[in-house]
Amino acid sequence: MAEDLVLDTAIRDWVLIPLSVVMVLIGILRYFVSKLMRSSQVPDPKIVKEGQVIVRARNLRAAANFIPPKSFLSRRVYFSNEENGLLFVPKGQTQNAQAQMFSDPNMAMDMMKKNLSMIIPQTLTFAWVNFFFSGFVAAKIPFPLTQRFRSMLQNGIDLSTVDVSYVSSRSWYFLNLFGLRGLFSLILGEENATDDTQRMMQMSGFGFDPSKSLGAEKDGLDIVQHEWALPKFEHRAEAVLKKLIR
């Protein structure tokens, strides 16, 4: 039966608020630690150059109609010709970004450091929550949920008749974990190391793969049909002047 449980206000004072405060403090601590531990990266010239090439090729594609056809064609050849075009990556050389990242010792160390700074506080906090704050109902979620969420949200509570809206403190911990991201970007400014979820998403799609983007730009450039927009401008100038003189 879905009766209304009355939750002691002491729960709010001693569980919900301290948990949030602790998570905020740990987040701030992590931010400063990551700033200290961050080694200054010397940028790789090849990667910088490739990045700039991509920007330039993209500009060429976007504004191709503003320059005369001859210039556009000569630039296209410069970028995509077979021998020494800037965007051309011969098949054998397409680097597997993943393999490179693991073989490069510096990058591997950096990634490990970043992962550590993320995993350890999470694990510790989770264990602390489980140890101290389990076995009781912590909060009531304002909207009704299905029974499937019971195992996830009501972990310490061993009664199966309690409404699924009443959750344990573990779910409050998870709520804070994902929700405090906005708060952190307010306090700590844009770039902070507490973007766990973002980093997790990044790890699944392995980041910057320069050779693929070069190939993509080259294909895009090959497709572009140059249609010189300037003659139209003459007519438009006429119209503008006519309006101006009137």
Next chain:
Amino acid sequence: MVSKTEETQLNRLENQVDNGGGGAWEYLCLVRKLKVRRSEKVLKHGLSILNDPKKRSALGPEEWTLYEQVAIAAMDCQCLDVAKDCIKVLQKKFPESKRVGRLNGMLLEAKGSWAEAEKAYSSLLEDNSLDQIIHKRRIAMAKAQGNISEAIELLNKYLEIFMADHEAWREQAELYVSLQMYKQAAFCYEELILSQPTVPLYHLAYADVLYTLGGLENLQTAKKYYASTIDLTGGKNTRALFGICLCISAIAQVSKGRNKEDKESPELQSLAATALEKDYKQRAANKLGLLTCSLRSLKN
């Protein structure tokens, strides 16, 4: 480039500070953000803040940025001892810093000891070969020594790596124009138009270069780009209006005898002439007579 609203805000702040109305720190921050070059004012107001220990401690960690800004402004105004003092303070606080090393190099440049400055910059580049600002300082040094061809060479090497830096392309175009290498300058302006197609300044400069190169095809292209400038500025750009008139008369001269009438925009010349006359009537009525004479001679 600075937008109009930002410029008016800057001038307002400047007036306020000059007349003793406070707000010097906001003015200096705005100058730093917009990267404008107002070295005398920066020097005067920056020094007034730095020499007052109460105001200086009120800045907190921003104090060092102010030292750097005042040092650069002092070098620009040739007050080299002020600059040296500021750099000494910064060096005491940040002994191993590359930024301070860069300021030292700039001080050597300002004193005119080119060889030592070159040595300082090369050693800084060894540590980090991708420091854009140091590359640019070397190019500036070559330009200041009057060695334009070396400046062009260095800038080319810079652009091979950092080819998306449109400020560098602009500088390169101006260097080429100063050496009258117009074809290369046209290439640079094309790059600028590609990266920022809605800025009328680049269209205008490109059209100027094409007009200078001459030849029927270039003149026709130049006319098109003058027209696009007029379109982008709403007809207010006097230089573009003049450019149209000149182009059309030059095309008529070059294609004399050939019956190639320009069917694309027959009214453009008369429209441009009328717009010019209207503009002159409004702004410089005493020169209107000159204008009508020259336009008439162009038409013939």
